Amino acid sequence: MNGxxxxxxxxxxxxxxxxxxxxxxxxxxxxxxxxAVALLHYKLLDQHGLMLLLGSFGASAVLIYGAVRSPLAQPRNLLGGHILSAVIDVTAFQWLGMYPWLAAAVAVSVSIALMHLTRTLHxxxxxxxxxxxxxxxxVHKLGYLYVVMPVALGACIMLVIALVVNNIPKTRKYPEFWV
Incomplete structure (x- = not known):
């Protein structure tokens, strides 16, 4: 116990x-x-009841703009982690939505396990x-559209900005790897 x-x-x-x-x-x-993500969300999509802005993108911003060399910040992880997790999330809600506590636990834990297995931990x-x-x-009405928009589209927009901005200074290089 002491150890x-x-x-x-x-x-x-x-x-x-x-x-x-x-x-x-x-x-x-x-x-x-x-x-870029917020502008598209509020100017184009929100008017039609669609979304592009997710809280998890704030955390992605910390990694892809603030910790650019981290393995967790690389494009494979950014895109794979978000997209895989979104698919698992929608599936968990569709199968277990009548038990939201269980759907939440299954969505997060299965996503973590699959991100580990696919080397896309983000x-x-x-x-x-x-x-x-x-x-x-x-969000529930979106179903699997949630995977495409907001998740994949928003992550792709953030990735393009990261590729451009992170390679301007000589002291930065992004990405460290793609696959």
Missing amino acids: YLQKMRGQGQSPPRVSLSEVCWSWLGSFLGMA PPGGATALIAVIGGQS
């Missing part, structure tokens, strides 16, 4: 501060990526997997 509790103390140090330049590039990328995918269960009637 188990000792592991919770941690032994490493906090990561070093990033440069002001890195902060500015992260800010610019996240601003442009989220602005933590915001867990949130994407939860949204179709807790998202309300407007």
